[in-house]
Amino acid sequence: MNRSATLARLKSDAFDICIIGAGASGAGCAVDAASRGLRVALLEADDFGAATSGTSTKLVHGGVRYLEQAVKTFDPKQLSLVRKALHERRTLLHIAPHLCHPLALLTPVNNLIEGAYYAIGLKIYDLLAGSRRMAPSRWLSKANALRHFPAFDPNKLHSAVMYYDGQFDDIRLNLSLVQTAAAKGAVVANHVFVEKVSTDSAGKITAVEVVDKLTGNQFSVNAKVFINATGTRADAIRQGANNQQGVRMRASKGAHAVLAGSALPVAEGQTEPAALLVPKTKDGRVLFAIPWRGQWLIGTTDTEADPTDVPALLPDEATYLLDHVNQYVKDPVSVDALTGGFAGLRPLLQADPNASSQSLVRDHEVEIDPTSGLVSIMGGKWTTYRLMAQETVDACCQILGTVPPCQTETLLLQGAEGYNRKYRQHLTDSYPEYPADVLDHLANTYGTDALNVLRLLREEADWLTRLAAGHPFIQAEVIYAARTEMAQTLPDVLMRRIRLGLIDWKATLEALPVTASLLAIERNWTPEQQEQAMASFRAHIEGLMEKATGKVGSVVGN
Known part of the structure; x- marks a missing residue:
């Protein structure tokens, strides 16, 4: 996934569907729509999985x-949700x-x-x-x-x-959905914020005005149908498209x-x-x-x-x-x-x-605003993301007047092709010179794409070095995240592609200098930009530590 090429296409191409929000439901919609042969744009204001979709249990x-609630209250909605979720689980x-x-x-x-x-x-x-x-x-x-x-x-x-x-690994699955959508032809971009919608004389949305948060550049994205998949912030998009819409979230x-x-x-x-x-x-x-x-x-x-x-x-x-x-x-x-x-x-x-x-049922609803034409997917949970996406794209296909069937129930996601329980052992047997825990981690994170991470070591053997003691994350993953996974910032890498920032704050601070150095080379940062990025991210991690302990400068995990 190349962000520069993506931005150029967002500015020039016309799309069947533009999806606002690239969490579980938005990325799921992108996979579904792109696999049906539709022209798809996927816009994320922050990073893929940066909010709700990356913070599940x-x-x-x-x-x-x-x-239990369904049985105690004789609630068929709760029972239906459980049945659907169990189907989607498998x-x-x-x-x-x-x-x-x-x-x-x-x-x-x-x-x-x-x-x-x-x-x-x-x-x-x-x-x-x-x-x-x-x-x-x-x-x-x-x-x-x-x-x-x-x-x-x-x-x-x-x-x-x-x-x-x-x-499951929620953040990596979110990214795998985005990668799969891109492989199917979707144009995907992170750090692109939708500022407002443009409508015709009848009030129908024809385009969204967006800003690249990394550069400040502004442009329009045109599409026939727009999907609002912004989770808890869905009301802001709904009411921006039609100020008569009430609060649903x-x-x-x-x-x-x-x-x-x-x-x-x-x-x-x-x-x-x-x-x-x-x-x-x-x-x-x-x-x-x-x-x-x-x-x-x-x-x-x-x-x-x-x-x-x-x-x-x-x-x-x-x-x-x-x-x-x-x-x-x-x-x-x-x-x-x-x-x-x-x-x-x-x-x-x-x-x-x-x-x-x-007491609220964790179910979902696809809403089509008759005035603006905005399609909003609201509610739901990770386990049923695919079903939510299918229903949403079905609704879009009705608007577009096309009826291609859904493909996603059997469509393998990025990294899954050729993967089985024996794959981890296959990596260990193929690369006995590398630490077993690192190979196990790579297999569980990238699936069969783990080989692409390992191939980077031909370019620089030192990239096998761990980012932090006691963890299997290696320097090559920073390079891979920047080159192929559209990681643009230190949080993109350490909070999401590598996830160290969620599980071990001290180790994250340990990994920060080398991660910043590697990412700075890949992103052509100046020394000043690198230092500013490090200072901002360090302050973020220290802030999380202080919030969790209630103590300034607290050292956790001793």
Whole structure:
């Protein structure tokens, strides 16, 4: 993906569909539309996956909480959402096997009655998944539960139930969608902000006026149909296109604390540790302690937020999350063990403005404004992004008067072609001279495109050097991100392409100088620009650390 060439095409070409927003739903729409043969432009104001889509709990799931609500309240909407999500869960594991895989989750049980309740509920979960079930849920004895999750406090544990959902790398999957769309002919660009819409005399949108946030250059993008896929900020686009539109979006904040992989013990020889599902919290949520990329993610909160917020993990949230996990583990984890953290906003579609965020169904809606012609995809969640995109593009095809079929249920995403469970071992066998953990990381991040990263080492062998001690990220990934993944800034690289900025703040600061030096060469920065970029990013990471701990200059993860 070449951004300069992309910008030139955005200025000169006319498109069938222009998509505003390149998170999960927008990038999904781009893949769907481009694979149907439509001319597609995809515009992202920040970076791909920079907001909601990059701050999820990293689960591809039907939603056991939604199932419980559906049963308790006899709510067919919740039940339908679970069924659709379970179907899409299996699809995602097929089209992006390098980024998505099954994950065992254990829920602790206090007594026989509670165990029976959970076991029956999870059997219903299995039945709803049908033939697309991963593995059957089981009720485990205390001894067996401890073998799967050694961190449990045996003195508080009666037994546990185990079930399977999917786990994924949300930011990398978002990027894979963008890459797949580009490979199918879509014109994609990050850091391009839509300032306003242009309409004809009847009020129909004919173009959007945009600005390149990196240069300040302004230009127009013309299309026949415009899709609003801006998540929590969808109302701003809707009302900009038609000021008579009402407010539809609500937001809730989900915060996650990140701990080192050593914070909770795993079974000896266990290559894929199980996760913990905390079934009861003070506010009626479920929480997770999930192994992810060598760390533990503890999440998530659910608090009311403004759709325009830029959220971050706060001290009371970190304490809340760890307090609930500590109720079930043998060796409680202190907030001082925090290595990283992140927070995001959930786009919630409201019908009742007085309803709490927790009671809103995580479903979606495709809205077509009859005045402006704007197509807005609102609500939803990561697991059902493909279905959301399909329904949105179907609506666009009706407007365009064309009926090409959807291809995305079987379309393999970037990096998935030729990938299977044996691919990681194949890399290790093919490159025995390279560290095994680095090769494993490359396979899990890039799929079969890992070979393209390794080929860069022919140009410069030193690019095999790690960016930070204790992590598998290497310098070649910075080069690869700049040359092929449209990474333009230090946050693009360290927060998203490499994701170090989410999981280990100290290591991110360690990696900053060499990352900035490599990116400066690729982007032709002056020494002054490099220094300014470093200072700005360092301040951002230190700000996240201070917000999470409530202490200026705090050192975390000791």
